[in-house]
Amino acid sequence: xxxxxxxxxxxxxxxxxxxxxxxxxxxxxxxxxxxxxxxxxxxxxxxxxxxxxxxxxxxxxxxxxxxxxxxxxxxxxxxxxxxxxxxxxxxxxxxxxxxxxxxxxxxxxxxxxxxxxxxxxxxxxxxxxxxxxxxxxxxxxxxxxxxxxxxxxxxxxxxxxxxxxxxxxxxxxxxxxxxxxxxxxxxxxxxxxxxxxxxxxxxxxxxxxxxxxxxxxxxxxxxxxxxxxxxxxxxxxxxxxxxxxxxxxxxxx
Amino acid sequence: xxxxxxxxxxxxxxxxxxxxxxxxxxxxxxxxxxxxxxxxxxxxxxxxxxxxxxxxxxxxxxxxxxxxxxxxxxxxxxxxxxxxxxxxxxxxxxxxxxxxxxxxxxxxxxxxxxxxxxxxxxxxxxxxxxxxxxxxxxxxxxxxxxxxxxxxxxxxxxxxxxxxxxxxxxxxxxxxxxxxxxxxxxxxxxxxxxxxxxxxxxxxxxxxxxxxxxxxxxxxxxxxxxxxxx
Numbered sequence: 001x002x003x004x005x006x007x008x009x010x011x012x013x014x015x016x017x018x019x020x021x022x023x024x025x026x027x028x029x030x031x032x033x034x035x036x037x038x039x040x041x042x043x044x045x046x047x048x049x050x051x052x053x054x055x056x057x058x059x060x061x062x063x064x065x066x067x068x069x070x071x072x073x074x075x076x077x078x079x080x081x082x083x084x085x086x087x088x089x090x091x092x093x094x095x096x097x098x099x100x101x102x103x104x105x106x107x108x109x110x111x112x113x114x115x116x117x118x119x120x121x122x123x124x125x126x127x128x129x130x131x132x133x134x135x136x137x138x139x140x141x142x143x144x145x146x147x148x149x150x151x152x153x154x155x156x157x158x159x160x161x162x163x164x165x166x167x168x169x170x171x172x173x174x175x176x177x178x179x180x181x182x183x184x185x186x187x188x189x190x191x192x193x194x195x196x197x198x199x200x201x202x203x204x205x206x207x208x209x210x211x212x213x214x215x216x217x218x219x220x221x222x223x224x225x226x227x228x229x230x231x232x233x234x235x236x237x238x239x240x241x242x243x244x245x246x247x248x249x250x251x252x253x
Numbered sequence: 254x255x256x257x258x259x260x261x262x263x264x265x266x267x268x269x270x271x272x273x274x275x276x277x278x279x280x281x282x283x284x285x286x287x288x289x290x291x292x293x294x295x296x297x298x299x300x301x302x303x304x305x306x307x308x309x310x311x312x313x314x315x316x317x318x319x320x321x322x323x324x325x326x327x328x329x330x331x332x333x334x335x336x337x338x339x340x341x342x343x344x345x346x347x348x349x350x351x352x353x354x355x356x357x358x359x360x361x362x363x364x365x366x367x368x369x370x371x372x373x374x375x376x377x378x379x380x381x382x383x384x385x386x387x388x389x390x391x392x393x394x395x396x397x398x399x400x401x402x403x404x405x406x407x408x409x410x411x412x413x414x415x416x417x418x419x420x421x422x423x424x425x426x427x428x429x430x431x432x433x434x435x436x437x438x439x440x441x442x443x444x445x446x447x448x449x450x451x452x453x454x455x456x457x458x459x460x461x462x463x464x465x466x467x468x469x470x471x472x473x474x475x476x477x478x479x480x481x482x483x
Contacts, residue, residue: 003275007266010305078262082321085256085331086279 004070004100017066022058022108023115029054030120048208051122053177055112056204059135060142060175060197061168062108066101067094067146068164071153075252084249090240098143105139127207133218134200140225141196145171147232151239157251176201196221196228255280257322258333259315265307269298269317272306273324280325292320295350297343311338319347323354331363336371348375369468373397379467381474388474393467400465400473405436405446412455419449440464 033047116122149163175197192198199221263272277285293299296316315338336344354360373393381389420427426437
């Protein structure tokens with residue numbers, strides 16, 4: 001972890017990860033809701049849905065991208081062989097990255113919370129304690145996708161590295177981030193129900209609207225997350241094993 | 254174990270010292286501060302210890318990489334062309350440190366290099382790999398001996414024609430150039446050659462014998478029969 005934390009203040013990329021994109025998203029969507037409210041197109045709940053969606057979606061994006069970028073940064077630095085020549089296991093490597101990504105998205109989330117509150121009077125804590133399991137489930141899903149993406153990059157190299165930035169956007173329309181799941185066509189709803197994130201965003205809207213949460217949303221989301229996370233861990237281990245056996249890590253040098 | 258390569262890098266935005274600290278921690282090195290001081294000294298990095306890795310020259314980067322390689326006093330170290338970008342002075346110091354480390358700490362070194370002189374100096378056993386296949390394995394001396402012919406260079410004072418005739422009679426390859434005659438023979442035939450020349454009254458001012466080196470063996474392996482010792 002130390003090497004990542006040492007680099008942060010010196011690296012514009014890292015600062016951009018934490019501040020730039022999340023804040024930009026919040027400002028864009030926030031201004032959009034201001035426009036809607038001023039023109040009486042919007043209801044207060046719509047503003048809440050949109051800003052809640054932006055904040056919570058940033059949790060998944062940050063968790064996924066940071067998990068993948070930990071590996072990518074070592075590959076860019078041509079440092080992978082040094083790392084894996086040490087007694088560090090792939091699990092310690094992953095855990096270090098996980099903790100770093102957690103710190104990053106917590107900082108990022110605090111900034112979003114403060115800005116959302118100051119600029120748009122949006123208070124994410126109006127979700128009450130549900131806020132925590134929502135964050136945890138979304139992070140878990142982000143980490144699982146991050147592990148799958150990292151596994152692919154380890155195995156197939158630079159040619160699939162763009163997955164680190166792009167793949168997450170596939171999940172967004174199906175996860176019903178900014179609109180209820182019922183808005184989607186039937187076939188898309190079925191896909192959406194396969195993702196833990198969908199239950200969280202549906203749950204978030206339910207809490208904002210009725211101040212009640214369907215417990216089964218959290219249970220299903222957590223259950224799905226466990227399945228995906230375990231599969232992702234197995235995939236990650238398998239891809240590393242293949243890469244080590246075939247000497248593929250040398251391609252990142 | 255540890256690893257160091259001229260073609261590998263370390264986290265670019267960490268300084269030389271920070272890199273050593275980070276890797277020292279990964280290897281759980283006892284008394285790390287002192288160990289960092291030692292390797293900074295050995296690889297002459299003290300003056301650049303606070304510079305970011307990506308601001309260093311190729312030679313400086315190679316030295317930081319080597320320092321990282323020895324940070325944990327490894328029992329096994331894999332060195333991939335470790336002196337490729339070093340100047341001859343520091344390369345020599347690195348080889349000497351390597352040999353002393355082998356002796357002092359019983360470090361096993363797996364050394365990959367295209368520099369045959371360096372391999373002869375550092376390695377006890379050599380494995381030749383050509384197109385991904387092991388073609389031979391032995392001590393540097395034994396491998397060099399597999400090229401059995403040596404070159405005897407004579408500066409002839411009197412009797413160049415007799416020398417060439419004697420060589421041809423024995424089916425030895427002989428080339429004359431000015432006052433010099435070079436004869437390619439088996440090492441064991443040297444005594445017979447010199448005795449024969451003395452018998453024929455050949456007088457020579459100077460004699461040198463080029464023994465085959467590991468490089469000759471390497472070239473023979475890679476070029477096959479087309480190779481002739483220079």
